[in-house]
Every structure is written in structure tokens, then in C-alpha cells.
Amino acid sequence: MTFYHFTGIKGSGMSSLAQILFDSGEQVQGSDYETYYFTEKPLRDRNITILPFDPENIQEGMTVIAGNAFPDEHPELIRAREIGVEVIRYHKFLGDYINKYTSIAITGAHGKTSTTGLMSHVIGGYMPTSFLIGDGTGSGKEDASYFVMEACEYRRHFLAYHPDYAVMTNIDFDHPDYFSDIEDVNAAFQQLALQVNKAIIACGDDEHLQKIQANVPVVFYGFGTHNDFAARNIEKTTEGTSFEVYVRNEFYHKFFIPMFGDHTVLNSLAVISLCHYEGIPASLIQERLNTYGGVKRRFTETKIGNSVLVDDYAHHPTEINATIQSARQKYPERQIVAVFQPHTFSRTEAFLQDFADSLTKADAVYLCDIFSSAREKQGALSINDLATLIEGSKILQTDQIDMLKEHNDAVFLFMGAGDVHKYQEAFEEVLKDNEETA
Numbered sequence: 001m002t003f004y005h006f007t008g009i010k011g012s013g014m015s016s017l018a019q020i021l022f023d024s025g026e027q028v029q030g031s032d033y034e035t036y037y038f039t040e041k042p043l044r045d046r047n048i049t050i051l052p053f054d055p056e057n058i059q060e061g062m063t064v065i066a067g068n069a070f071p072d073e074h075p076e077l078i079r080a081r082e083i084g085v086e087v088i089r090y091h092k093f094l095g096d097y098i099n100k101y102t103s104i105a106i107t108g109a110h111g112k113t114s115t116t117g118l119m120s121h122v123i124g125g126y127m128p129t130s131f132l133i134g135d136g137t138g139s140g141k142e143d144a145s146y147f148v149m150e151a152c153e154y155r156r157h158f159l160a161y162h163p164d165y166a167v168m169t170n171i172d173f174d175h176p177d178y179f180s181d182i183e184d185v186n187a188a189f190q191q192l193a194l195q196v197n198k199a200i201i202a203c204g205d206d207e208h209l210q211k212i213q214a215n216v217p218v219v220f221y222g223f224g225t226h227n228d229f230a231a232r233n234i235e236k237t238t239e240g241t242s243f244e245v246y247v248r249n250e251f252y253h254k255f256f257i258p259m260f261g262d263h264t265v266l267n268s269l270a271v272i273s274l275c276h277y278e279g280i281p282a283s284l285i286q287e288r289l290n291t292y293g294g295v296k297r298r299f300t301e302t303k304i305g306n307s308v309l310v311d312d313y314a315h316h317p318t319e320i321n322a323t324i325q326s327a328r329q330k331y332p333e334r335q336i337v338a339v340f341q342p343h344t345f346s347r348t349e350a351f352l353q354d355f356a357d358s359l360t361k362a363d364a365v366y367l368c369d370i371f372s373s374a375r376e377k378q379g380a381l382s383i384n385d386l387a388t389l390i391e392g393s394k395i396l397q398t399d400q401i402d403m404l405k406e407h408n409d410a411v412f413l414f415m416g417a418g419d420v421h422k423y424q425e426a427f428e429e430v431l432k433d434n435e436e437t438a
Helices: 012-023 038-045 075-082 090-100 112-124 154-160 182-193 262-277 282-290 317-330 345-350 352-359 383-387 398-406 421-437
Strands: 003-007 027-032 049-052 062-066 086-089 102-107 129-133 137-139 146-150 165-168 199-203 218-222 229-236 241-247 250-257 300-304 307-312 336-340 364-367 411-415
Touching: 003 012, 003 075, 012 027, 012 038, 012 090, 012 129, 012 137, 038 049, 062 075, 062 090, 075 086, 086 090, 090 102, 090 146, 090 154, 102 112, 102 182, 112 129, 112 146, 112 262, 112 282, 154 182, 165 182, 165 262, 199 262, 218 262, 229 262, 241 262, 250 262, 250 282, 262 282, 262 317, 300 421, 307 317, 307 421, 317 336, 317 352, 317 411, 336 352, 345 352, 352 383, 364 383, 398 421, 411 421
Parallel strands: 003 027, 003 062, 027 049, 062 086, 102 146, 102 165, 129 146, 165 199, 199 218, 218 229, 307 411, 336 364, 336 411
Antiparallel strands: 129 137, 229 241, 241 250, 300 307
């Protein structure tokens, strides 16, 4: 048994990996800032020790896994090198670790987390499966055959992996603080494609993915009839979505998913395509689709009185469009209220008009101050620049959360990758107080 110390254990990927190693019988501890992050709950549920950063945390005989947010000059990593303790970066460790399994890396600009969650749930009903989801959820099975993992393109981190399968959901320009343009993003995905060992499952409706070159079969899925796996005869209701799957123009099976929006059909189709490739029966796939509970911060609903509050990670115009579309399908009679907090100044500036265009699809728009990041503390624009592009939008502060009360029986979409949850929590308190005094 190895003793692993995680420097930055509350990171979403780091937390998931710590859970996997702990579940697999290894000794695990970690350190991080004392601020509470939602990713630490599953660690505490397992009684994994979480310490404040301190060089003294590092002892001889440990193996240190270092989060990518922390430089080589971090005091814990300096201490590790001084006493001869091995330090392995998160992605390097994971790249080596997955070689023990049939590995499935799920990547794309959007839909990674949701598809990883769905894939691990469906395949987990067929064979023991370990999984790492970017929402801070991980699970390790000592007898696992499959390893399903989210693989992020940011800073080309996913090039540390040589998976058996890669699922590519889409290519879009994001992370403008790192990628120079869409061609730079394309190049990163193309490089990953050449590292895949068995097959690539790619969305053939995506013009960029259609150009992917690989040394293994590329299986395309999507709505278009040109795809190897095509969804047809789609029926949307307030209960979910049903669709028929055709494999190379031959009817395969009709599926139902208790999910909403076109993107959920595509995510499910990616899972169905890979499962078909691995010989997993359609009846088992459907059985598992029925019991899928979703992942954190992806259309996560809270109902208080007649109001529906949705917590969603949407932080790119494409994702905002998808979240609003899902809400319209599930709640066609309700007013849709968008509460959006942009994440990073560079992304807000790069997609300013696109954000405005996507948000105007809601019935009412409230904007929160731009959430800065550790890499980017300030920028050349403010939330007012976005507000001027959206007619009727209002800027929201937590101490003015009562503004939202004017929308009765509405669906409130709290969207963003920062701390937009504090606005939702403040509004929840207002709604609960109203219920108590009613």
C-alpha cells in the first residue's frame, strides 16, 4: 500500500483521484486552502485527512501528487524534493494509472462532465468501473475493468493520456487565456486523436471533429444522417426525450432518457455508440439510462414553493443556450429567468456579444459581477459592458436579491463557473422566509 499526499486535494480532478485511490485501498491524505469547496464533501465522507498547506505535511515514504494550480516553488513541493520524496503531477500520474484498465477519456469543449457521469453509470452496470468526473466525484473499484475519465483540453493537459477510447463531444473556442484561436484548439484535439489506442467516438455534427485524422477507427454520432450512429424521430416531452438510434442507416433501438435538451440526446448517443462498440446490450443501456441521477452543477434543481431554482455550470454561450433550451422543454409554461455570473475577464471579453445573444433567449436577465480567477484578477471591462448589450437586463448584488421576487412561479437559472451559488443561496433564504411568514 502506497501513502499518497495530494497537494491541492480540493481541486475537482484531484479530489476525484484521491477518492479513487482511497476506494482502491491506498492510504490517502491531502492539503489545501481552508476555504470550503464543494469538492471536499466526498473526501470528508470517506474520512480522508485534509490539512492546511504546510511543508511539514510531507514525510519520507510518501508519494506526492501535485495539483497543476500549484507551481514547483510551492513549499510542500520544495520540501518533498529536499527529502527525496517523489512528486508526480496530477495528469502524469493519471496518464500512467489508466493503463491498468480499458480506459475511456471523455473530452470536448462542452458536455465532458455530463457525458463522463452518464458513461460511468451505464458501463458500471455492465462491468466494475472506476471513474473520475470533473465535478469532484470519483470512485475506485478494486476489481475494475473499465476506467472512465474526464479529460480537459485546457493547457493541453489531456495530452498526458493515451486512452483506449476517446469520446470527443465537440470542438469550440474556449479558454482564450491559453488557446490563441479555434485552429489552436483543433491542433490539440488532433494531437490527442493520434494517442488513442482502440477507437474514437466523435460527434459528426461538429464541423471541426469531421476533420479528425487518426490511426484507429473514428465512429461518428449525431443527428445528421451521415453519422454512423444517428438519432432520429426525436420526441420531447416534459418527462424527458425519446429517440430512435440507427446504426449505419439500420434501425438499432428506441431509447428514452429522463433528460431535456438536444445536448442530452447527443451525450446519450455518445454513450450508446461506445457501448455498442463494446458489445453491451441495448436493454442494459436503457435500464441504466432510466436510473441516471445526473452530476453536480448540471441542471441541478431545487424547488421552494412554486419556484424552481436551477444550479448550472454553464459559463460559455453554447452552454447557456443548452441550459435555457432544457428549461424550456421541461417547463414550457414557466417564465425563464437567467442569473448569470461571467467567469474570467478574458472569456467575457472574447464572447461578449455571444453571451448577450444567448442570454436574451431567457425571459428576464440578471447579471452578477465578473468572477476573476487565480490567473486573472482584473480586466479591461466590467459587467456593465455586457449589461448594455442586453435590453432590460439588471445587475444583481447579493444584498439586492429581493429583486428576483417579482417573478412568480418562475424557473431561475443560476449559471456560471465561479461562486454564483452565493446568489442562489441568498435567494433560497428569501423564499424560505416568505414561506414561513405566509
